[in-house]
Amino acid sequence: MHIPDGFVNAPTAVATGAASLGAVSISLRRASRNLGERTVPLLGVTAAFIFAAQMLNFPIAAGTSGHLLGAVLAAALIGPWSGVVVMAAVLTVQAVGMADGGITALGANIFNMAVVGGLGGYAVFRLLLSLFPRTTTGYFAAAAGAAWISVVAAAAAASFELAVSGTVPLGITLPAMVSVHMIIGLGEALITATVLAAVLASRPDLVATFPKGLLPGQRSASVAATSFGRGSRLLSFVVGALVVSVALAVLVSPFASSSPDGLERVAQEKGFADAAQAPVWRFSPLPDYQVPGISDPRFGTSLAGLLGVAALFAAVVLLGRAFGKWRPGAAPAATAPALHPLAGHEHTDHRHAGHSHRAHVHLTDDPNAPPDPDHEHADRTP
Amino acid sequence: MSGTHHFLTDERFGTSPIHRLDPRTKILGLVGLTVVSVSTPAGAVWAFALYAGILLFLLGLSRLPVRFVLRRVAAVLPFVVVVAVFLPFFDRAGGGGYNIGGVRVSGAGLLVLWNVTAKAALGVTATTLLAATTSFPELIAGLERLRTPRLFTLIISFMYRYTFLFVEEFRRMRRAMEARNFQGRWLWQAAIVGHMVSSLFLRSYQRGERVYLAMLSRGYDGSMRTAAPLALRRADTTFLAVLAAVLLAIRLTA
Incomplete structure (x- = not known):
């Protein structure tokens, strides 16, 4: 999703650059006000973590893989403002140090992934938190949903920029980018929720956005670990993702294709539309995203999207059963022996937080403290 | 994945006049070249040839291994391929089409493809030249002296x-x-x-x-002190002046 030089024209580069500059400087000020002299070490370390985590490829389907974006994860862990700063730092280093993403497109890339993905994703996260039940499951579902949307929204923003720049027509990029990232987003959602669950299980004080009311006391971490630990974890994820996908399919799809996509239009004008009359896959049950017998095209598209999402989920679940290896791994059950009252980063007096962390260093400094997640999986592979 | 993170290995190759330039000079010069080339209209093919010529000259001076640079440039190609390579075949606004092996190719689509490929390649080459001849701490110090907020550069370092x-x-x-x-x-x-x-x-x-x-x-109070202040030398001012003059001349004619 890193846009290279030359793909965004000057006006788009300047506009997105100005927006990013504003957002990052506001975030920088907010974050440093909240964190004081801890700003540099903690945000620096988190940025390095996101950078390393982005190197992780996760499987999408046999043969292809995506990688983590981490915008919502960072926002959920260290707060939205700090999250924007961290993402901007990662993207800047990638652009300047590694030529990953163009220098002149840096503003656009920060806008897509830190502002749209991070701040926008965080806003969605807040919204979902208020909609979902106030339980740990609700929290993880909200994080998963927000993570999924952040990836899709960042991809959509990138397509819009490419279209506005006159590089690629929207009708071509938007469907391609969004559909690919709708799948990549599932991995992002799953990883975000899993990471939050595991971090909550051992260091609940490190998740800045976790509602304090949800952690009444001593039992908190183990509750977080178990309620999301077995079975129900995947279930809650599936339910959350399903709700979000259905909402998107119903609400967004009618607007996604109010005109025929670029390819179809070209086909009509270039006169090879006839060839398109005989599709390769001729038994499509929902031709042109319309449901036979529904007259209103908008409604028809919504319904087709809905059915598509339902079919996709059914297919994924069935595939999972068929391959039999589907057993959600247990969350790392490293419940730290002593639990602090929540020390949310962006809210507490940092000196106090520093001391409580000092106390904790001894407890968790044991090299075996976070158990290798691999242990549980070694026995099940053929 | 390992090859894409070359700064992680701190792969800097040797020394050269380019290596010895002040980081600010290199940042301004190479980012300037990228900005100017991105803003150049795609039709002016000769201008892009000249930009490439300048970069090749600087690369020659820097004595970076050719294969290393080529590998970096090749790293952006997948994006170009995915996004733009099919445009010549579909762009309907195509004025003046061509027939290549019986397939109709639109002129406007070809222009867009050329535009993004040339600019992306130039941008990656310039950034690679910058990153491979400047150590990361130098780069950060340079950015800082160019008024990047100190908090941000500290986080990055x-x-x-x-x-x-x-x-x-x-x-x-x-x-x-x-x-x-x-x-x-x-x-x-x-x-x-x-x-x-x-x-x-x-x-x-x-x-x-x-x-x-x-x-x-150890007494950390939120600020950091750095040794080795940067200094602009004659070579730096000459480099910047010549580069700016050449780029301006090309850009204004294009």
Whole structure:
């Protein structure tokens, strides 16, 4: 999703650059006000973590893989403002140090992934938190949903920029980018929720956005670990993702294709539309995203999207059963022996937080403290 | 993935007049070249040839290995291929089409393809030249002297230091995972990757806390002092003046 030089024209580069500059400087000020002299070490370390985590490829389907974006994860862990700063730092280093993403497109890339993905994703996260039940499951579902949307929204923003720049027509990029990232987003959602669950299980004080009311006391971490630990974890994820996908399919799809996509239009004008009359896959049950017998095209598209999402989920679940290896791994059950009252980063007096962390260093400094997640999986592979 | 993170190995090649330039000079000059080339209309093919000529000349001066630079440039090609390579075949606004082997190709689409390919390649080459001839601390110092907010550059320099450590940590975990026969193949296995990421986060964050406490106990108060102040020399001013004059001349004629 890193846009290279030359793909965004000057006006788009300047506009997105100005927006990013504003957002990052506001975030920088907010974050440093909240964190004081801890700003540099903690945000620096988190940025390095996101950078390393982005190197992780996760499987999408046999043969292809995506990688983590981490915008919502960072926002959920260290707060939205700090999250924007961290993402901007990662993207800047990638652009300047590694030529990953163009220098002149840096503003656009920060806008897509830190502002749209991070701040926008965080806003969605807040919204979902208020909609979902106030339980740990609700929290993880909200994080998963927000993570999924952040990836899709960042991809959509990138397509819009490419279209506005006159590089690629929207009708071509938007469907391609969004559909690919709708799948990549599932991995992002799953990883975000899993990471939050595991971090909550051992260091609940490190998740800045976790509602304090949800952690009444001593039992908190183990509750977080178990309620999301077995079975129900995947279930809650599936339910959350399903709700979000259905909402998107119903609400967004009618607007996604109010005109025929670029390819179809070209086909009509270039006169090879006839060839398109005989599709390769001729038994499509929902031709042109319309449901036979529904007259209103908008409604028809919504319904087709809905059915598509339902079919996709059914297919994924069935595939999972068929391959039999589907057993959600247990969350790392490293419940730290002593639990602090929540020390949310962006809210507490940092000196106090520093001391409580000092106390904790001894407890968790044991090299075996976070158990290798691999242990549980070694026995099940053929 | 390993090849894409060349700064992680701090791969800098030798010394040269380009290496010895002040980082500010290189940042201004090479970012300037990228900006100017991106703003040049795609039709002026000769201008792009000249930009490429300047870059090749600087690359020659810097004595960077050719294969290294080529590999970096090739790294952006996938994006170009995915996004733009089919445009010549579909762009309907195509004035003046061509027939290549019986396939109609639109002129406007070809122009867009040429535009993004040329500019992306120039941008990557310029950035590679900058990053491969400048150490990361120098780069940060240069950015800082060019008025990048100090808080931001400090965060980046911290990040740079720990990235090595965390990537190594990550590789160790991945090795452990592979040694136990994990083969990521399906989407739901992403949860296992999630556990890895959370271990990585906990380990790295706890390390950050330890380092922070160590810094506090050594009198850290939120500011950092750097040694070795930068100095602009004659070579720097000459380099910038000549480059600016040449770029302006090309851009204004194009």
